Amino acid sequence: MFLVSVPATSANVGAGFDCLGLALSLRGNFTFRSLPNDVIIKGCEPAYCTKDNLVYLAFERTMNFIGKSISGVEIIIDCEIPLQRGLGSSAVCIVAGAFGANALAGFPLSKEELFAICTDMEGHPDNVGPAIFGGLTLSYMSDEHPIMVPYQVHESLHFMAVVPETTVSTHDARAILPKELSYQDAVFNIGHCAAFLKGLETGNTALIRSSAGDRLHEPYRKQLIPEYEPLFALCKAHNALALLISGSGSTMLVISDNKETLDSIEKDILKTCSVTCHQLQVE
Known part of the structure; x- marks a missing residue:
């Protein structure tokens, strides 16, 4: 066995x-x-x-x-x-x-x-x-x-998965993506991806904040997740480092440099949205 x-x-x-x-x-x-x-x-x-x-x-x-x-x-x-x-x-x-x-x-x-x-x-x-x-x-x-x-992921970083009750089908998540992308958006993602990796490795909070953006999938897929905008507003209000869509959704991943920020976001999002929150470690 x-x-x-x-x-x-x-x-x-x-x-x-x-x-x-x-x-x-x-x-x-x-x-x-x-x-x-x-x-x-x-x-x-x-x-x-x-x-x-x-x-x-x-x-x-x-x-x-x-x-x-x-x-x-x-x-x-x-x-x-x-x-x-x-x-x-x-x-x-x-x-x-x-x-x-x-x-x-x-x-x-x-x-x-x-x-x-x-x-x-x-x-x-x-x-x-x-x-x-x-x-x-x-x-x-x-x-x-x-x-x-x-x-590597720096030990100072904290993660929370926010899981809505609703699902996003892989078909819908793929179908909503544009068929073509501009060079400008491609270059944006290349630079942000490389910088974000360095930020996660070093724990550089300024670098993580500035490089957390995406133009290839999140601007489109967030339309399929009603909880995205209220969670984004809370992340901004509580000074979280980043909010990411996990895979094709509907789960979203919050990154912070302290547990107290995640605690506050969890408390507030549960007041307005039907979600489950999991504060997690990188394995």
């Missing part, structure tokens, strides 16, 4: 559209146990306790890659990560299934090989990278191979 624990992830991280990701201290825990001849999945709604479960699909694909036959497996899911809220729940399931298969097969694959398998299944590496390697990562594809570059 093996326990696989995978962190939630927040992709994009401001201007790092489809390449930056941050591992956070909300976790999904998955227990894998070999069985003689059956597939049993527990811990989720009955409709998902089938071989179509994403955890099992990743488990099966990884076993096939290794070249091992699957006699049977029991998978027990204990996940505190909100689903379909922009916190990388699909990547969590894929990574868990792949790592569970690798464990039951005797650990023949490296993290890098598992990263490639999971990226191929997910379709992009921005959530998979931090889910596997932890921390803050920049991930991209080179000659059809995923590359991961790790970055």
Whole structure:
């Protein structure tokens, strides 16, 4: 029996559209146990306790890659990560299934090989990278191979995920994006992404504030999140460092250099919006 624990992830991280990701201290825990001849999945709604479960699909694909036959497996899911809220729940399931298969097969694959398998299944590496390697990562594809570059996050920084009750579908989040972008906006994001990474590494609050902007996705996706504007106003009033849309939403990530600011924002946003707040660490 093996326990696989995978962190939630927040992709994009401001201007790092489809390449930056941050591992956070909300976790999904998955227990894998070999069985003689059956597939049993527990811990989720009955409709998902089938071989179509994403955890099992990743488990099966990884076993096939290794070249091992699957006699049977029991998978027990204990996940505190909100689903379909922009916190990388699909990547969590894929990574868990792949790592569970690798464990039951005797650990023949490296993290890098598992990263490639999971990226191929997910379709992009921005959530998979931090889910596997932890921390803050920049991930991209080179000659059809995923590359991961790790970055540090300064210990002085505090994070809070604000999770609305409503979801934003990935289809809607993609459909609302413009088909073309100007050079001006592209240059804006390149500069802001590089500066924001340096700010997160050093804890330079002035640099974080000045480089937290984005022009590729947040101006459009915030229209799909009714809670964005009231939360933005509170972040400004309480002097937070940044407000980011996590993945495609609806979760939003607040960054501050002190816990008291997050406490105040949490208290105020709960008065006006139906949200759940999670003050988190980078994992």
